[in-house]
Amino acid sequence: MFNRTTAIVLLVAVLAGAAGLWVSSRYFGSVSGPKLPQTTAVRLFDPPRTLPAFSLRQSDGTQLIPGELKGHWTLVFLGFTHCPDVCPTTLAQMSVAQKRWESLPEASRPRVLFVSVDPERDTPDRIGEYAHGFHKDTLAATADVPALEAFTKSLAMVFAKVPAPAGAPADQYTMDHSATLAVLDAQGRMAGLVRPPFDPNAIAADMVALSEAAP
Template identity: 35%
Template sequence: MRALKPLSVALVALSGLALGLWAAVQWSTTQTPILHSGILLPTPRPVAPFALTRQDGVAFTEADLRGHWSLLFAGFTYCPDVCPTTLTVMKQVEQGLRDSRRALNAVFVSVDPERDTPEQLSRYVRYYSPTLTGITGPFEQLDRLCASLGIAYIKVPGTLPQNYTVDHSAVLVLVNPQGQVAAYFQPPHRVEALTADLTQMIPETL
């Protein structure tokens, strides 16, 4: 067998290296973001039609989730521990993203429409952030949205009838501008980790 000339060997090695570099660049640019505080859905899932109402009485449907990125959290206004903590985190994340010219629509879904009247919801969301949207409505419509988002909730009796609580998923759900569930973020929610993850996913538009 004839030995390869050193020049040919070098050429083959160089072209191999070049091909490897090209492949690495291609791979990294098409690579999906790696989330540190959540799970990215391999195939985003559409949010099915639903009809709820905003805190100001305006209708809110699946169409309102299109055209921008939304981060949704389910809770209730009589939840004094987990909900204020999560809403404060959401507000800070939204502000951080806005600072890097990224838009995020933060949405609080009340799964307690019996106590959370539009007035109550309005006072509540305004307290946490002027840009936070609060939505609620009949259970049948809430169930449609929650099924799409993969959110569970159940009413649990308290010591008095009016003191009942609602167990609810503590995840944050990211919906993309096509109105599809794109990612889930697990508690405990941290401002820095969430902001870093969302910065990878949301392009600069502001």
Template identity: 45%
Template sequence: MNNRTRTGGSAKLSFLAILAAALAAGLGLWLSQRTLAPDAATPRIEGLQGTLVYPQPRPVPAFALDGPDGAKVGSEQLAGRWNIVFVGFTHCPDICPTTLSTLGQATKPFADRAPAERPQVLFVSVDPERDSPETAAEYARFFGNDFLAATADHERLLPFTRSLGMVYMQTPVEGGDYTVDHSSSLAVIDPEGRLVAVMRPPLDPQKIAADLALLMQAGA
């Protein structure tokens, strides 16, 4: 997949300046969350293999993103289930397809459970200029038939990603094109809509599945 496209010149540069300012605030939150998590991970739930549990669950502010066919993807769609959120973009050449493939494998052990008892994967495209909700959904479902997908304008994407401790930024490349730099970690949201843990690379499907089972059993 090609990760470059043409941009809109000065308008794009102006947007990038605004995004850079927002990124600075988001980065501070992201770093603070990463600093807090490691010390509390092992004592709370024994046996986790790379998942860091936050000392205190963090309520995710209400959000409303755009799903395919005019549907909305927001807090209501995540309520009552364990959720794994990953942000990326469909033109991503490596990290995104690899991560979504890993999540497809990691969720297979839960396939025989009732829908409400299966972890739900939400892929959020942070490249709305190129990814429509339909494009994002088609991409995500290639890796998992029941994967949710959404996108939105940056005014909604930025606060949502920051609330999960994630960051992203459009980065210009040669020839007036751009790529998107973004967090490669996974956010784990519990059935009460709280951010409870983060899964960081390297990501292994067996370890993710085992950690999810432990989190769900403990009701982290």
């Protein structure tokens, strides 16, 4: 299990890796691919990165594996249902974006994936009820801690359990986690990110443009 020091060390490492990838693509060239539209909220990577194999448990009990994410541009957000502020605020903002693209065909409509990093308290049923309270189309998933650590690391994100304050019940702990949104392309690759503060209308415009441009 992560502690706060471990999370900081990992955060530095993943940021260094992201910086190295950016420098490499900028100065040594990148793999050519379909030309994508200019975006304002979404920062795109060139080239996108293929994610290692992963398996998460969706709220409906099915497994979420890389193949399930293909065909749609997807925004991935880490959180937990006991989150007091950042998580509900972000999911509410994403629901505004989701309403903007509801008219797109379901086959190419962007998606939002909420991944709980608190499997100790967040059962599949709980995360589904929580996520769908913001928007019915939001996907929700979790996994055991090792699987979550591997998945979040592949997205250059981190999370850590913060113990409950002295004198409080042990189950009143909280979770530190990355607040950025990972952007996956229609091939399920790590294609970019969105940093807070979030503008749901700008995010929606970018995701619609990317979805309509996807081959």
